[in-house]
Amino acid sequence: xxxxxxxxxxxxxxxxxxxxxxxxxxxxxxxxxxxxxxxxxxxxxxxxxxxxxxxxxxxxxxxxxxxxxxxxxxxxxxxxxxxxxxxxxxxxxxxxxxxxxxxxxxxxxxxxxxxxxxxxxxxxxxxxxxxxxxxxxxxxxxxxxxxxxxxxxxxxxxxxxxxxxxxxxxxxxxxxxxxxxxxxxxxxxxxxxxxxxxxxxxxxxxxxxxxxxxxxxxxxxxxxx
Amino acid sequence: xxxxxxxxxxxxxxxxxxxxxxxxxxxxxxxxxxxxxxxxxxxxxxxxxxxxxxxxxxxxxxxxxxxxxxxxxxxxxxxxxxxxxxxxxxxxxxxxxxxxxxxxxxxxxxxxxxxxxxxxxxxxxxxxxxxxxxxxxxxxxxxxxxxxxxxxxxxxxxxxxxxxxxxxxxxxxxxxxxxxxxxxxxxxxxxxxxxx
Numbered sequence: 001x002x003x004x005x006x007x008x009x010x011x012x013x014x015x016x017x018x019x020x021x022x023x024x025x026x027x028x029x030x031x032x033x034x035x036x037x038x039x040x041x042x043x044x045x046x047x048x049x050x051x052x053x054x055x056x057x058x059x060x061x062x063x064x065x066x067x068x069x070x071x072x073x074x075x076x077x078x079x080x081x082x083x084x085x086x087x088x089x090x091x092x093x094x095x096x097x098x099x100x101x102x103x104x105x106x107x108x109x110x111x112x113x114x115x116x117x118x119x120x121x122x123x124x125x126x127x128x129x130x131x132x133x134x135x136x137x138x139x140x141x142x143x144x145x146x147x148x149x150x151x152x153x154x155x156x157x158x159x160x161x162x163x164x165x166x167x168x169x170x171x172x173x174x175x176x177x178x179x180x181x182x183x184x185x186x187x188x189x190x191x192x193x194x195x196x197x198x199x200x201x202x203x204x205x206x207x208x209x210x211x212x213x214x215x216x217x218x219x220x221x222x223x224x225x
Numbered sequence: 226x227x228x229x230x231x232x233x234x235x236x237x238x239x240x241x242x243x244x245x246x247x248x249x250x251x252x253x254x255x256x257x258x259x260x261x262x263x264x265x266x267x268x269x270x271x272x273x274x275x276x277x278x279x280x281x282x283x284x285x286x287x288x289x290x291x292x293x294x295x296x297x298x299x300x301x302x303x304x305x306x307x308x309x310x311x312x313x314x315x316x317x318x319x320x321x322x323x324x325x326x327x328x329x330x331x332x333x334x335x336x337x338x339x340x341x342x343x344x345x346x347x348x349x350x351x352x353x354x355x356x357x358x359x360x361x362x363x364x365x366x367x368x369x370x371x372x373x374x375x376x377x378x379x380x381x382x383x384x385x386x387x388x389x390x391x392x393x394x395x396x397x398x399x400x401x402x403x404x405x406x407x408x409x410x411x412x413x414x415x416x417x418x419x420x421x
Binding site: 018 | 245248252253256257258259260261264269272280284285295296298302305328331332352355356359395398399402
C-alpha cells in the first residue's frame with residue numbers, strides 16, 4: 001500500500017477531493033442524529049481527558065511527595081548510619097586505648113568472621129548525653145567473647161553493670177561484671193569455654209553487687225529474632 | 226466576496242485546544258463526504274460508527290496537524306482513508322471489489338446529487354468538478370483509481386483482479402490522477418495546487 005500512498009501523496013488536491021466527488025454522486029445522506037452523537041463522543045472524550053489530566057496532576061504530586069519522603073528517609077538513614085559508625089569508632093578507639101596489650105581481643109574484634117551483636121539502650125542515660133550503647137563480639141575459632149559499652153551512667157558504689165546471656169536452649173547466666181570508667185566506657189573479655197559461642201539474648205543490668213540474678217535496672221539489651 | 230468563515234486550519238487549531246464548537250464546524254464541513262464513502266464501502270449500518278470513529282480520531286490527533294506540511298483537508302482525508310481501509314481489510318477481497326464496482330458505476334454516470342438545500346456542507350465546487358472529470362476518464366483508469374483509493378486494494382491485488390500487468394495498473398493510476406489534476410486546474414485555477 002505504501003507505493004499507492006506515495007502516488008496519492010503526489011496529487012493531494014485530487015486525493016482530498018475524491019470523497020467530495022463520491023458524496024456528490026452518492027444517494028446516501030447523513031443521518032440527522034449522527035452530528036449530536038459525534039459531538040457527544042468528543043465531549044465525553046474532553047471530559048475523560050480533563051479527568052486524566054487531573055489524575056495525572058494528582059499522581060505527579062504524589063510522586064513528588066514520595067520522592068521527598070524517600071529523600072528525607074535516606075538523609076535520616078544516612079545520618080543514623082554516620083552516627084552509628086562514629087559511635088562504633090569511638091567505642092573501638094576507647095577499647096584500643098584500654099586493651100591495647102591484649103592481641104587476642106583484637107583478633108576477635110577485627111576479624112571479619114566474628115559475629116557482632118549490637119546492644120541497644122533500654123534504660124537510663126547519662127545526663128546531657130545520648131543513650132548508652134554496646135557491642136558483643138564472638139568468633140567461631142575462639143572461646144572468648146568481647147563485650148564493650150559506652151556512655152553508661154555512673155553506677156553507685158554498691159552497684160555494678162552485669163552482663164547476662166541467654167543460651168539458645170534458654171538458660172540465663174551471668175558471664176561477668178562490666179567495669180566502667182568516668183566516661184561510662186567499659187569492656188569485658190569472658191572465656192565461655194566453647195568455640196564460637198552463640199546466644200539467644202544478652203542483657204546488661206545495673207544491679208547491686210550482691211545480686212545473683214538478672215534484676216535491677218535493665219540498661220542494654222539484645223534479643224535474636 | 227471575502228468569507229468571514231474561519232479556515233479549516235484555524236478550526237483544527239481550536240480543536241487541538243478542545244474547542245467543541247470548532248469541532249462541530251469541521252464536522253459540518255466534512256461529515257457528509259466521510260459518511261458517503263463509509264456507507265458505500267461498509268454499508269450504511271456501520272457507516273455511522275465509522276464516521277464517529279474518524280471524527281474521534283480528529284479530536285485526538287488535532288494537535289498533530291501541522292499546516293506547514295499541507296492543507297487540513299488532505300491531512301484529514303488521509304486519516305479517514307487510513308481508518309476506512311483498515312476496517313475494509315477485515316472484509317473479503319470480493320466484498321471490497323463489489324463495493325468498488327458500485328462506486329465506479331456511480332462516478333461514471335450518476336448525476337450530481339449534491340444540490341439539496343440541506344446539504345450546506347457540500348458547497349464545495351471542487352467535488353462536483355472532480356465528479357465531472359471522473360466521468361470523462363477512460364473506464365479502466367477510473368476503475369483502478371476506485372479500487373485503490375476507495376476500496377483500499379493494493380496495486381498487485383488490482384493487477385490480479387483485473388488480469389492486467391502490474392506496470393499497466395501503475396500507469397493507469399498515474400494517468401488518472403494526472404488527468405484529474407489537470408481538469409481541476411482548468412476548472413478552478415492553478416491556485417489549488419499551491420497548497421499541495
